[in-house]
Amino acid sequence: ISNVLPVERQNLIDKTTNHSLKRQRYYVWKLLEYALKHSYGLDINEISFKVDKNGKWHCDDCFFSLSHCNDAVAVVVSKRPVGVDIENINHTFPPNFANKILTKNEISLYKLKSDKEKNEFLMKSWCAKESIFKSSDDEVFNPSKIEINSNTTVGIITVNNSDLCYAVCCNNPNNIKIFSDENLLI
Numbered sequence: 001i002s003n004v005l006p007v008e009r010q011n012l013i014d015k016t017t018n019h020s021l022k023r024q025r026y027y028v029w030k031l032l033e034y035a036l037k038h039s040y041g042l043d044i045n046e047i048s049f050k051v052d053k054n055g056k057w058h059c060d061d062c063f064f065s066l067s068h069c070n071d072a073v074a075v076v077v078s079k080r081p082v083g084v085d086i087e088n089i090n091h092t093f094p095p096n097f098a099n100k101i102l103t104k105n106e107i108s109l110y111k112l113k114s115d116k117e118k119n120e121f122l123m124k125s126w127c128a129k130e131s132i133f134k135s136s137d138d139e140v141f142n143p144s145k146i147e148i149n150s151n152t153t154v155g156i157i158t159v160n161n162s163d164l165c166y167a168v169c170c171n172n173p174n175n176i177k178i179f180s181d182e183n184l185l186i
Helices: 007-015 020-041 097-101 104-111 114-136
Strands: 049-053 058-061 062-071 073-076 083-088 152-159 162-169
Touching: 007 020, 007 049, 007 162, 020 062, 020 073, 049 097, 058 062, 062 114, 073 083, 083 114, 097 104, 097 114, 104 114, 114 162
Parallel strands: 062 083
Antiparallel strands: 049 058, 062 073, 083 162, 152 162
16 A cells, blocks of 8 residues: 555554554545546645644645545545545444434434334434534534435445445535446455
8 A cells, every 4th residue: 555645644544553444544535636636636746735623634725525434435525515424334323323313303204214214214314414514614513403404415325235325415416426436445
């Protein structure tokens, strides 16, 4: 694995002791490098990155958001604030999780679902709220206070026989382009 720029990002990767997380952090950054080059013609060597106090990465040239899970990485780049989240759909949630992340209206909808539908509903809600939070300037993630809105696209995608839930929050969700390459394994 080659090094990434900036050095601060490489240091974060180097300090990561969990091998799976280390690979995810590396590949999501390499995907960001690719997206910046192919979307805006930006060379990673010429971009000044900074990290805010919450650990969120920024640059002056555009907005971007990163997400990773065991089976995939996701990057979104935009000229306006944007957020992305990707998770394994088969994740098991702890008891009472719905009450911690859903609004009162969402809990009413959740209660009407079958057991199988409940897990997918929770996953889609979680991903949507994560992407909304990432697109905001909020410092504290309080999912039960986040209303899912029309700027958020949520879906299921299959990559390498893994079902993944993704969510993107942006100004114009109709312009989202999703690329998947099952030949790239992390």
